[in-house]
Amino acid sequence: MDLELRHLRIIRAIADSGSVSKASTQLGVAQPALTAQLKRLERALGGTLFDRDRTGARPTPLGEMVLARARVLLPAVKELQDEAVRFANSSQYGYRIGATNGAILGGLVDRLAAQRTVSTFTSWSSSELAGMVEMGRLDLVLIGVCGDSRPPNDAICWATIGTDPVFVLLSATHPLAKEKELELAELADEQWAVTPGDGCFADCFAASCARSGFTPNTIYEADVATCTHLAQVGRAAVLCQATHQAAPGLAMTPIAGAPLRWRHLLGVRPATPGAAWVVDQARQAHADAVRRSPVYHDWLVRNPAFGTAP
Structure with missing residues (x-):
């Protein structure tokens, strides 16, 4: 028996x-x-x-x-x-998503919400969000890490969604705004504005500047709207993900050699239903963001190692 x-x-x-x-x-x-x-x-x-x-x-x-x-x-x-x-029963099961600043969240929510209920929570801290997934307060977390850095929490499952270069936003009236590509050293005299985070990006940026022969001037840490304003009025250059949608009055320009990279990761609580499907939806959302950025799309033709993960 x-x-x-x-x-x-x-x-x-x-x-x-x-x-x-x-x-x-x-x-x-x-x-x-x-x-x-x-x-x-x-x-x-x-x-x-x-x-x-x-x-x-x-x-x-x-x-x-x-x-x-x-x-x-x-x-x-x-x-x-x-x-x-x-x-x-899609009407009864939903996803609780945490995310840091990025161009993918909106597209992912749009895709998931067509079949599931979705709620979101945002934070500048990827460690905080990953901890919330581990504790069961969130099902998914969408974050970015600098270069090849490890994700902030090994207790949850991570998938790479895409890897983007970091570009620079300048005022459309800036003397360098019409350049197809800029050496980082050409920006040595700029003030800078960045959004906050708890990873190593600031250190990686400082190291890239040192390799280019300069130390960055004042760095303003601010929200996206403030960074955008400072760039529009010519007060600062802004480092941004290549999938960023440049606002009117701004020019987004690649940095030669892509000295800074941003890896998009999706963290999933173990045993979350449909995890593979969510990863696929996130990658499609990233591919959509790439297509919406003509500058990035054109740059990828010459740099195929970047972009959406297969």
């Missing part, structure tokens, strides 16, 4: 109720039938599962071992069934 889930439920019911008679009432099975079933289980498992007398039924050492496994397996199967039902 093969062991089935219903057999584990019988063993658990007898142990929890303390007697075969009480378990038969709980399970809605006649006591003689339950007793016969227990005897068949004991023969199949090779030993007595319960010591039975007038005071009730107590698990034997074999019974304790089987019961311990049953208490793990039965809730796990119940959770699997519940997750499957929620996933099959």
Whole structure:
């Protein structure tokens, strides 16, 4: 006889109720039938599962071992069934997404919301967001890391969505705004504006500037709107992801040699239903963002190692 889930439920019911008679009432099975079933289980498992007398039924050492496994397996199967039902019914299952600043979130939400309910939470801290996924407060997190840096949390599953160069935003009236590409050294006299984060990007930028022979001037750390304004009025050059959609009055220009890279990562809580599908949707959202950026799209023709992950 093969062991089935219903057999584990019988063993658990007898142990929890303390007697075969009480378990038969709980399970809605006649006591003689339950007793016969227990005897068949004991023969199949090779030993007595319960010591039975007038005071009730107590698990034997074999019974304790089987019961311990049953208490793990039965809730796990119940959770699997519940997750499957929620996933099959798109109106009942949703995704909670955390994200840092980037051009992919809107496209990903648009794609997921066509089939699932979606909620979002944003933060400048990728470590905070990854921690929320690990604790179960979020299902997914969309972040970026500098170059080949490791993601901030090894307890969740990560997939690379795409790798972009970092470009520079300048005022459309800037003397260098019409250049097809700029050496980083040509920007040595600029003030800079960047959005905040908790990775190594600031250090990598400083190192790139040092290799180009200069130390960056004032660096303003501000939100996206403020960085955009500072660039528009010619107060600062702004480092941006190549998928960024430049606002009116701005020119987005590649930096020669792509000294700075930004890797988009999607972190997923283990056992999140449809994780592979979400990764595919995120990559399609990234590809859409690339297509919306003529400057980046043209640059990729000459630099095919970048772009959306396969």
